[in-house]
Amino acid sequence: MGGPLMFRVESAVFRYNAVVALDGVSLEIEEGKRSVLLGANGSGKSTLLRMLDGLCFPDSGTVSFRGAPITGEHLEDDAFAHDFRRRVGLVFQNPDVQLFNPTVFDEVAFGPLQMRWSKAEILARVEATMRTMEIAHLKDRPPHRLSGGEKKRVAIASVLVLDPEVLLLDEPTAALDPRSQSQIIDLLIGWGGGKKTVITATHDLGLVEDIADDCFLMQQGKLVAHATPSAILNDEALLRVANLIHEHRHAHGPAMHTHPHVHRT
Amino acid sequence: MKRTFVEKSIAGLAAGMSFAALAEASAREQSGALQRVDPRVKLAGMFALIVGVAASHSLSAIGAVFLLAVTLAIASRVALADLAKWVWMPVLLFSGCIALPAVFLTPGDRIGLATVQGLRTAAFLLLRAETAVSISSLLVLTTRWSNLLKALRVLRLPVVFVVILGMTYRYLFLMLETALAMFESRESRTVGVLDPADRRRLATATVGVLLSKSYQLSSEVHLAMQSRGFRGEVYVLDEFAARAVDWAWLGLFFVVAAAVAWVGR
Numbered sequence: 210m211g212g213p214l215m216f217r218v219e220s221a222v223f224r225y226n227a228v229v230a231l232d233g234v235s236l237e238i239e240e241g242k243r244s245v246l247l248g249a250n251g252s253g254k255s256t257l258l259r260m261l262d263g264l265c266f267p268d269s270g271t272v273s274f275r276g277a278p279i280t281g282e283h284l285e286d287d288a289f290a291h292d293f294r295r296r297v298g299l300v301f302q303n304p305d306v307q308l309f310n311p312t313v314f315d316e317v318a319f320g321p322l323q324m325r326w327s328k329a330e331i332l333a334r335v336e337a338t339m340r341t342m343e344i345a346h347l348k349d350r351p352p353h354r355l356s357g358g359e360k361k362r363v364a365i366a367s368v369l370v371l372d373p374e375v376l377l378l379d380e381p382t383a384a385l386d387p388r389s390q391s392q393i394i395d396l397l398i399g400w401g402g403g404k405k406t407v408i409t410a411t412h413d414l415g416l417v418e419d420i421a422d423d424c425f426l427m428q429q430g431k432l433v434a435h436a437t438p439s440a441i442l443n444d445e446a447l448l449r450v451a452n453l454i455h456e457h458r459h460a461h462g463p464a465m466h467t468h469p470h471v472h473r474t
Numbered sequence: 475m476k477r478t479f480v481e482k483s484i485a486g487l488a489a490g491m492s493f494a495a496l497a498e499a500s501a502r503e504q505s506g507a508l509q510r511v512d513p514r515v516k517l518a519g520m521f522a523l524i525v526g527v528a529a530s531h532s533l534s535a536i537g538a539v540f541l542l543a544v545t546l547a548i549a550s551r552v553a554l555a556d557l558a559k560w561v562w563m564p565v566l567l568f569s570g571c572i573a574l575p576a577v578f579l580t581p582g583d584r585i586g587l588a589t590v591q592g593l594r595t596a597a598f599l600l601l602r603a604e605t606a607v608s609i610s611s612l613l614v615l616t617t618r619w620s621n622l623l624k625a626l627r628v629l630r631l632p633v634v635f636v637v638i639l640g641m642t643y644r645y646l647f648l649m650l651e652t653a654l655a656m657f658e659s660r661e662s663r664t665v666g667v668l669d670p671a672d673r674r675r676l677a678t679a680t681v682g683v684l685l686s687k688s689y690q691l692s693s694e695v696h697l698a699m700q701s702r703g704f705r706g707e708v709y710v711l712d713e714f715a716a717r718a719v720d721w722a723w724l725g726l727f728f729v730v731a732a733a734v735a736w737v738g739r
Contacts, residue, residue: 264697287705294703301701305648306694311620311640318711323703331711349618351498353647367702 212240215375215406216261221270223256230256231267232430238408245417246410247441248427249452254410255302258377261408262299295324298368302379304360308352313344313363316352320371334370342366358389365396375406382413394419414442414453426451484653491650493560500615506550508616512720513625519727520613524606526731530738533597539734540605543612550616561611562604569603619643624710637708649688656680
């Protein structure tokens, strides 16, 4: 039995000019669930994530958060937008997009400043978040001078500082070294005592079982499966159709050997 | 391979990145005298000094301010070799080119081909330029860029202007890195010497791609800002607190600025 409904997407269609990014996607995400949007590049998972964050809106179909429709008109309402932005946080795939402030401190403080919190509260929350994310020593550094792993931690901190109810993550471990990947995964597992709603878009099969208890498989803008991570990962035919595994040929002495190949980082 | 004008410009800007790195490291030198002064005091005080130097008609008074700038550089642990490389030599070359004709063309008492009045005019131009640029460089080399931006608000610059300036500076680095990577990638795939028309065509195509990338990046950054609650109004956290010693520094700057202007009135 799941918790109250957090997001509902009904028959969402979205096009980038003539290219269909989402083609009639419907799904429901319950409060407290850790879900994964699994799919190959171009499957529409990043677009869906942005739609859940109210950054783009379906050409047809609907998206709602806790029963309230997420539309451009609704987000024009200051009270709703303020509340929604505090409750839902998105970590972009490319941290350079998200780190636009002169220092790490300013970056983490940006969200709270937009929420018009008091100065004392902002300072306390920013300091606490930087300690949790182990980036306090980077406080005065300009974000463009950080390593890939450090940038990602700052990007996540800049969202977590608002203590959102829902965390949306777009390829959180992309282009990170194994140690940084492991740190990010540990953080995601532990965040909010494992009770918060986390929706992660990824094509990394090795990540799915660690961070999710619910899996949506996407292919070419369509939702093709919804099941537990283990059910999806054990369905070789499904993964092959979704372009997440492929035939791999290599030599064993003089003989050629063929088997399905899975990329797990 | 011969470089085009655009490539040379990009390489020149990349060299500017080295200066920015030097400035950042120098501004972090906590044992330096100027590094400990409130950025607003430095900005206002050094601006006053530059105005004083510009208003003064006394070579010795301007020379005294130049010596003061050198003394402050030493006290702030700014390497004079760096100042010579990044400030004094370029200013000497640039201003020297402008001042040189005056040495011969200014009417007055002849000393060979030059005139006394011409030499005096050239000396004024060079010394004023060297002193003013030395002072402004000291400001940059002893103040973190983020603090300098915030301090600009004492000049009553709108917050939105200061924030845009900060973002421009931050993303300039990213676009420069992208441009350099594109040129390196192209050079690694280019054999032999391209004719000028091809070089121009490639350079133009590169500029077009960079423009397109910067447009895409700016759209993404705007989405990232929206996602964290940005609604068109910019808020910043002002953390400066002037101490008695800062007021003393401000007094010193203003007294010297007034003195140099009065002596050279």
